Amino acid sequence: MKRIIVLIAAIGLGACKPNQGLITTSQAPQQAPGSVSKAPDKEESTVAKVDATKVDVNWMTLDEAVKKADAEKRPIFIDVYTDWCGWCKVMDRETFNDPVVAKLLNDKFYPVKFNAEQTADVKFKGHVFKFVPSGDRGYHQLAAALLNNQLSYPTVVFLNENFDMLQPLPGYRKAPEFHMMAQFIGEGHYKTEKWNEWQSHYKSPYGSQRNEP
Template sequence: MKISVPKSLHFILFLFVALMVNTICAQEVKWLSWSEAAELATTEKNPKKIFVDVYTDWCGWCKKMDKDTFQNAEVAAYMESNFYMVKLDGEGKEPIEFKGKTFNFVPSGRKGYHEFAAALMGGKLSYPTTVFLDEEMNMLSPVPGYQKPGPFLNIAKYFGDDIYKEKDWKTYSGKGK
Protein backbone atom coordinates (compact mmCIF):
# COMPACT_ATOMS: atom_id res chain seq x y z
CA MET A 1 0.00 0.00 0.00
CA LYS A 2 1.41 3.37 -1.00
CA ILE A 3 0.72 6.39 1.21
CA SER A 4 0.48 9.75 -0.49
CA VAL A 5 1.83 12.70 1.49
CA PRO A 6 0.40 16.09 0.52
CA LYS A 7 2.87 18.61 -0.89
CA SER A 8 1.79 21.12 1.76
CA LEU A 9 3.08 18.72 4.44
CA HIS A 10 6.45 18.55 2.65
CA PHE A 11 6.59 22.35 2.65
CA ILE A 12 5.72 22.55 6.36
CA LEU A 13 8.39 19.95 7.16
CA PHE A 14 10.93 21.90 5.10
CA LEU A 15 10.08 25.14 6.95
CA PHE A 16 10.39 23.37 10.31
CA VAL A 17 13.83 21.96 9.44
CA ALA A 18 15.01 25.35 8.11
CA LEU A 19 13.83 27.07 11.28
CA MET A 20 15.60 24.51 13.47
CA VAL A 21 18.86 24.86 11.52
CA ASN A 22 18.66 28.67 11.84
CA THR A 23 18.02 28.39 15.57
CA ILE A 24 20.92 26.00 16.07
CA CYS A 25 23.32 28.14 14.00
CA ALA A 26 22.32 31.42 15.64
CA GLN A 27 24.04 32.26 18.89
CA GLU A 28 22.64 34.51 21.56
CA VAL A 29 24.94 37.39 22.43
CA LYS A 30 25.22 38.55 26.02
CA TRP A 31 24.78 42.31 25.83
CA LEU A 32 25.83 44.55 28.71
CA SER A 33 24.81 48.04 29.72
CA TRP A 34 27.47 50.74 29.50
CA SER A 35 27.86 50.81 33.29
CA GLU A 36 28.31 47.01 33.46
CA ALA A 37 31.00 47.04 30.74
CA ALA A 38 32.78 50.06 32.27
CA GLU A 39 32.86 48.35 35.66
CA LEU A 40 34.25 45.13 34.19
CA ALA A 41 36.86 47.11 32.24
CA THR A 42 38.06 48.80 35.43
CA THR A 43 37.85 45.86 37.86
CA GLU A 44 38.97 42.79 35.89
CA LYS A 45 42.63 41.78 36.06
CA ASN A 46 42.70 41.17 32.30
CA PRO A 47 40.03 43.47 30.88
CA LYS A 48 38.73 43.13 27.35
CA LYS A 49 38.19 45.85 24.83
CA ILE A 50 34.69 47.34 24.65
CA PHE A 51 32.41 47.10 21.65
CA VAL A 52 29.37 49.42 21.50
CA ASP A 53 26.45 48.87 19.13
CA VAL A 54 24.72 52.25 18.81
CA TYR A 55 21.17 51.68 17.57
CA THR A 56 17.64 53.07 17.71
CA ASP A 57 14.33 51.24 18.06
CA TRP A 58 13.11 52.52 14.67
CA CYS A 59 16.25 51.55 12.70
CA GLY A 60 15.58 48.67 10.29
CA TRP A 61 19.27 48.19 9.45
CA CYS A 62 20.03 47.95 13.19
CA LYS A 63 17.53 45.10 13.52
CA LYS A 64 18.95 43.38 10.43
CA MET A 65 22.48 43.62 11.84
CA ASP A 66 21.27 42.15 15.15
CA LYS A 67 19.73 39.20 13.35
CA ASP A 68 22.24 38.57 10.56
CA THR A 69 25.55 39.67 12.02
CA PHE A 70 25.54 39.58 15.81
CA GLN A 71 23.70 36.24 15.96
CA ASN A 72 26.08 34.65 13.47
CA ALA A 73 27.77 31.86 15.47
CA GLU A 74 31.34 32.76 14.41
CA VAL A 75 30.84 36.50 15.00
CA ALA A 76 29.12 35.97 18.37
CA ALA A 77 31.81 33.59 19.64
CA TYR A 78 34.65 35.91 18.61
CA MET A 79 33.00 39.00 20.06
CA GLU A 80 32.09 37.29 23.33
CA SER A 81 35.67 36.17 23.92
CA ASN A 82 37.36 39.44 22.92
CA PHE A 83 35.00 42.28 23.87
CA TYR A 84 32.56 43.46 26.48
CA MET A 85 29.56 43.98 24.23
CA VAL A 86 27.32 46.99 24.89
CA LYS A 87 23.97 47.90 23.35
CA LEU A 88 23.48 51.68 23.42
CA ASP A 89 20.19 53.26 22.37
CA GLY A 90 21.15 56.43 20.51
CA GLU A 91 17.92 57.96 21.82
CA GLY A 92 18.16 56.53 25.36
CA LYS A 93 17.02 58.70 28.24
CA GLU A 94 19.26 57.50 31.09
CA PRO A 95 22.35 59.59 32.01
CA ILE A 96 25.71 57.89 31.36
CA GLU A 97 28.93 58.55 33.26
CA PHE A 98 32.17 58.38 31.29
CA LYS A 99 35.60 59.67 32.26
CA GLY A 100 34.23 62.06 34.87
CA LYS A 101 31.51 63.55 32.67
CA THR A 102 27.77 62.94 32.67
CA PHE A 103 26.15 62.53 29.27
CA ASN A 104 22.39 63.09 28.95
CA PHE A 105 19.50 62.82 26.54
CA VAL A 106 19.00 65.97 24.46
CA PRO A 107 15.45 66.56 23.20
CA SER A 108 15.46 67.61 19.55
CA GLY A 109 12.48 67.71 17.20
CA ARG A 110 10.08 64.83 17.77
CA LYS A 111 12.68 62.62 19.45
CA GLY A 112 16.20 63.61 20.40
CA TYR A 113 19.57 61.95 20.90
CA HIS A 114 21.89 60.86 23.67
CA GLU A 115 25.04 62.95 24.09
CA PHE A 116 27.15 59.83 24.75
CA ALA A 117 26.02 58.23 21.48
CA ALA A 118 26.79 61.47 19.64
CA ALA A 119 30.24 61.65 21.28
CA LEU A 120 31.05 58.04 20.32
CA MET A 121 29.98 58.71 16.74
CA GLY A 122 31.97 61.93 16.47
CA GLY A 123 28.79 64.01 16.24
CA LYS A 124 27.58 62.13 13.14
CA LEU A 125 24.31 60.50 14.15
CA SER A 126 24.11 57.46 11.90
CA TYR A 127 22.45 54.17 12.83
CA PRO A 128 23.69 51.57 13.17
CA THR A 129 27.18 52.61 14.17
CA THR A 130 29.50 50.17 15.88
CA VAL A 131 32.24 51.59 18.09
CA PHE A 132 35.44 49.91 19.23
CA LEU A 133 37.23 51.03 22.41
CA ASP A 134 40.48 49.67 23.83
CA GLU A 135 40.92 48.13 27.29
CA GLU A 136 41.33 51.60 28.84
CA MET A 137 38.12 52.82 27.15
CA ASN A 138 39.95 54.97 24.59
CA MET A 139 38.34 55.32 21.17
CA LEU A 140 39.73 53.04 18.49
CA SER A 141 37.15 53.74 15.80
CA PRO A 142 33.47 54.19 15.06
CA VAL A 143 32.25 52.16 12.08
CA PRO A 144 29.01 53.53 10.61
CA GLY A 145 26.49 51.46 8.68
CA TYR A 146 25.22 47.92 8.38
CA GLN A 147 27.94 45.27 8.21
CA LYS A 148 27.46 41.69 6.99
CA PRO A 149 29.00 38.94 9.18
CA GLY A 150 32.21 38.41 7.13
CA PRO A 151 33.24 42.04 6.73
CA PHE A 152 32.21 42.78 10.33
CA LEU A 153 34.35 39.93 11.66
CA ASN A 154 37.29 41.25 9.63
CA ILE A 155 36.88 44.68 11.29
CA ALA A 156 36.42 43.15 14.75
CA LYS A 157 39.60 41.07 14.40
CA TYR A 158 41.53 44.13 13.25
CA PHE A 159 40.84 45.72 16.64
CA GLY A 160 40.35 42.61 18.78
CA ASP A 161 43.65 40.99 17.74
CA ASP A 162 45.56 44.32 18.03
CA ILE A 163 46.40 44.31 14.32
CA TYR A 164 45.65 48.06 14.31
CA LYS A 165 48.82 48.58 16.34
CA GLU A 166 51.02 47.28 13.51
CA LYS A 167 49.10 47.87 10.26
CA ASP A 168 46.86 50.60 8.98
CA TRP A 169 43.37 49.57 7.85
CA LYS A 170 44.11 49.96 4.12
CA THR A 171 47.08 47.59 4.31
CA TYR A 172 45.21 45.06 6.47
CA SER A 173 42.03 45.08 4.38
CA GLY A 174 43.90 44.97 1.07
CA LYS A 175 42.38 48.30 -0.01
CA GLY A 176 45.72 50.11 -0.16
CA LYS A 177 47.86 50.50 -3.26
Protein backbone atom coordinates in the same frame (compact mmCIF):
# COMPACT_ATOMS: atom_id res chain seq x y z
CA MET B 1 26.22 71.79 20.71
CA LYS B 2 29.17 73.49 22.42
CA ARG B 3 28.81 71.18 25.45
CA ILE B 4 28.90 68.09 23.21
CA ILE B 5 32.10 69.28 21.51
CA VAL B 6 33.67 69.86 24.93
CA LEU B 7 32.65 66.36 26.08
CA ILE B 8 34.06 64.76 22.93
CA ALA B 9 37.41 66.42 23.45
CA ALA B 10 37.51 65.84 27.20
CA ILE B 11 36.98 62.08 27.09
CA GLY B 12 39.13 61.43 24.04
CA LEU B 13 36.32 60.38 21.72
CA GLY B 14 37.10 62.72 18.86
CA ALA B 15 40.33 61.20 17.63
CA CYS B 16 39.01 60.24 14.22
CA LYS B 17 36.06 60.64 11.90
CA PRO B 18 34.10 57.79 10.30
CA ASN B 19 36.08 56.21 7.44
CA GLN B 20 39.18 58.24 8.34
CA GLY B 21 40.59 56.01 11.08
CA LEU B 22 42.20 52.61 11.39
CA ILE B 23 39.76 50.92 9.02
CA THR B 24 38.82 52.33 5.62
CA THR B 25 35.53 51.15 4.17
CA SER B 26 33.06 51.89 1.44
CA GLN B 27 29.67 53.52 2.02
CA ALA B 28 27.27 51.26 3.93
CA PRO B 29 23.47 51.45 4.36
CA GLN B 30 22.46 53.63 7.30
CA GLN B 31 19.64 55.86 8.49
CA ALA B 32 19.68 59.35 9.98
CA PRO B 33 16.97 60.80 12.25
CA GLY B 34 13.96 61.74 10.15
CA SER B 35 15.04 59.47 7.29
CA VAL B 36 12.23 57.80 5.35
CA SER B 37 14.39 55.05 3.89
CA LYS B 38 13.39 51.54 4.92
CA ALA B 39 15.59 48.51 5.32
CA PRO B 40 14.45 45.36 3.54
CA ASP B 41 12.38 42.92 5.57
CA LYS B 42 14.65 40.14 4.35
CA GLU B 43 18.31 40.45 3.46
CA GLU B 44 20.18 37.60 1.82
CA SER B 45 21.57 35.71 4.79
CA THR B 46 25.31 35.64 5.38
CA VAL B 47 25.07 33.85 8.72
CA ALA B 48 28.01 31.46 8.82
CA LYS B 49 27.32 27.79 8.33
CA VAL B 50 30.74 26.83 9.67
CA ASP B 51 29.29 26.17 13.13
CA ALA B 52 25.70 25.12 13.66
CA THR B 53 25.89 25.80 17.41
CA LYS B 54 23.81 28.82 18.38
CA VAL B 55 25.85 31.52 20.11
CA ASP B 56 24.32 34.71 21.49
CA VAL B 57 26.23 37.92 22.05
CA ASN B 58 26.53 38.62 25.77
CA TRP B 59 25.32 42.21 25.54
CA MET B 60 25.84 44.42 28.57
CA THR B 61 25.48 48.05 29.59
CA LEU B 62 28.41 50.44 29.31
CA ASP B 63 28.63 50.59 33.11
CA GLU B 64 28.86 46.79 33.28
CA ALA B 65 31.55 46.77 30.59
CA VAL B 66 33.64 49.35 32.43
CA LYS B 67 33.43 47.36 35.67
CA LYS B 68 34.48 44.16 33.90
CA ALA B 69 37.35 45.98 32.22
CA ASP B 70 38.64 47.05 35.63
CA ALA B 71 39.19 43.36 36.41
CA GLU B 72 40.29 42.19 32.96
CA LYS B 73 41.39 44.63 30.27
CA ARG B 74 39.67 44.27 26.90
CA PRO B 75 38.52 46.65 24.20
CA ILE B 76 34.87 47.68 24.31
CA PHE B 77 32.55 47.27 21.33
CA ILE B 78 29.44 49.46 21.24
CA ASP B 79 26.49 48.99 18.90
CA VAL B 80 24.74 52.37 18.73
CA TYR B 81 21.16 51.90 17.54
CA THR B 82 17.61 53.26 17.74
CA ASP B 83 14.29 51.45 17.97
CA TRP B 84 13.08 52.89 14.64
CA CYS B 85 16.21 52.05 12.61
CA GLY B 86 15.45 49.33 10.06
CA TRP B 87 19.09 48.60 9.20
CA CYS B 88 19.84 48.18 12.91
CA LYS B 89 17.31 45.33 13.00
CA VAL B 90 18.86 43.73 9.91
CA MET B 91 22.30 43.91 11.51
CA ASP B 92 20.94 42.30 14.68
CA ARG B 93 19.38 39.49 12.67
CA GLU B 94 22.09 38.85 10.10
CA THR B 95 25.37 39.98 11.67
CA PHE B 96 25.17 39.76 15.45
CA ASN B 97 23.13 36.56 15.17
CA ASP B 98 26.04 34.94 13.31
CA PRO B 99 27.74 32.38 15.63
CA VAL B 100 31.26 33.26 14.47
CA VAL B 101 30.69 36.97 15.02
CA ALA B 102 29.00 36.38 18.38
CA LYS B 103 31.89 34.24 19.63
CA LEU B 104 34.45 36.84 18.54
CA LEU B 105 32.59 39.64 20.32
CA ASN B 106 32.21 37.56 23.49
CA ASP B 107 35.84 36.39 23.54
CA LYS B 108 37.69 39.56 22.56
CA PHE B 109 35.47 42.48 23.64
CA TYR B 110 32.99 43.66 26.19
CA PRO B 111 30.01 44.09 23.84
CA VAL B 112 27.61 46.94 24.64
CA LYS B 113 24.21 47.84 23.20
CA PHE B 114 23.49 51.55 23.43
CA ASN B 115 20.17 53.13 22.46
CA ALA B 116 21.02 56.55 21.04
CA GLU B 117 17.67 57.89 22.25
CA GLN B 118 17.59 56.47 25.77
CA THR B 119 16.61 58.99 28.44
CA ALA B 120 18.64 57.72 31.42
CA ASP B 121 21.81 59.58 32.41
CA VAL B 122 25.08 57.73 31.78
CA LYS B 123 28.30 58.33 33.73
CA PHE B 124 31.45 57.68 31.74
CA LYS B 125 35.06 58.79 32.20
CA GLY B 126 34.17 61.38 34.83
CA HIS B 127 31.32 62.97 32.88
CA VAL B 128 27.54 62.69 33.05
CA PHE B 129 25.85 62.35 29.65
CA LYS B 130 22.17 63.21 29.38
CA PHE B 131 19.26 62.93 26.99
CA VAL B 132 18.67 66.06 24.92
CA PRO B 133 15.10 66.69 23.68
CA SER B 134 15.25 67.73 20.04
CA GLY B 135 12.51 67.63 17.42
CA ASP B 136 10.27 64.57 17.53
CA ARG B 137 12.85 62.28 19.14
CA GLY B 138 15.92 63.84 20.70
CA TYR B 139 19.28 62.17 21.26
CA HIS B 140 21.64 61.12 24.02
CA GLN B 141 24.80 63.15 24.56
CA LEU B 142 26.90 60.00 24.79
CA ALA B 143 25.66 58.84 21.39
CA ALA B 144 26.59 62.23 19.93
CA ALA B 145 30.06 61.99 21.49
CA LEU B 146 30.64 58.43 20.32
CA LEU B 147 29.49 59.27 16.79
CA ASN B 148 31.38 62.59 16.54
CA ASN B 149 28.02 64.40 16.25
CA GLN B 150 27.20 62.45 13.07
CA LEU B 151 24.00 60.75 14.16
CA SER B 152 23.30 57.91 11.74
CA TYR B 153 22.41 54.34 12.54
CA PRO B 154 23.55 51.71 12.93
CA THR B 155 27.04 52.81 13.90
CA VAL B 156 29.44 50.50 15.69
CA VAL B 157 32.15 51.98 17.89
CA PHE B 158 35.44 50.46 19.02
CA LEU B 159 37.11 51.70 22.23
CA ASN B 160 40.51 50.50 23.38
CA GLU B 161 41.33 49.00 26.79
CA ASN B 162 41.59 52.51 28.27
CA PHE B 163 38.15 53.48 26.92
CA ASP B 164 39.60 55.82 24.29
CA MET B 165 38.16 55.98 20.81
CA LEU B 166 39.65 53.76 18.15
CA GLN B 167 37.01 54.24 15.48
CA PRO B 168 33.29 54.60 14.81
CA LEU B 169 32.07 52.76 11.70
CA PRO B 170 28.66 53.83 10.37
CA GLY B 171 26.27 51.64 8.42
CA TYR B 172 25.06 48.06 8.13
CA ARG B 173 27.83 45.46 7.75
CA LYS B 174 27.32 41.85 6.73
CA ALA B 175 28.88 39.20 8.95
CA PRO B 176 31.96 38.42 6.77
CA GLU B 177 32.90 42.09 6.44
CA PHE B 178 32.23 42.82 10.10
CA HIS B 179 34.24 39.81 11.29
CA MET B 180 37.33 41.05 9.44
CA MET B 181 37.02 44.46 11.12
CA ALA B 182 36.28 43.14 14.60
CA GLN B 183 39.13 40.62 14.54
CA PHE B 184 41.54 43.36 13.42
CA ILE B 185 40.62 45.38 16.53
CA GLY B 186 39.81 42.63 19.03
CA GLU B 187 43.06 40.72 18.59
CA GLY B 188 45.15 43.90 18.61
CA HIS B 189 46.44 43.63 15.03
CA TYR B 190 45.81 47.36 14.58
CA LYS B 191 48.70 48.02 16.99
CA THR B 192 51.32 46.51 14.68
CA GLU B 193 49.98 46.72 11.12
CA LYS B 194 47.86 48.81 8.81
CA TRP B 195 44.38 47.86 7.65
CA ASN B 196 45.45 47.01 4.08
CA GLU B 197 48.19 44.73 5.43
CA TRP B 198 45.66 42.93 7.61
CA GLN B 199 43.31 42.49 4.66
CA SER B 200 46.07 40.85 2.62
CA HIS B 201 46.53 37.91 5.00
CA TYR B 202 43.24 37.76 6.93
CA LYS B 203 41.84 34.22 6.88
CA SER B 204 38.08 34.35 6.58
CA PRO B 205 36.03 31.67 8.36
CA TYR B 206 33.37 32.20 5.67
CA GLY B 207 35.29 30.81 2.70
CA SER B 208 33.76 32.07 -0.53
CA GLN B 209 31.39 34.28 1.47
CA ARG B 210 34.27 36.60 2.29
CA ASN B 211 33.10 40.17 1.83
CA GLU B 212 35.87 42.74 1.74
CA PRO B 213 34.90 46.32 2.61
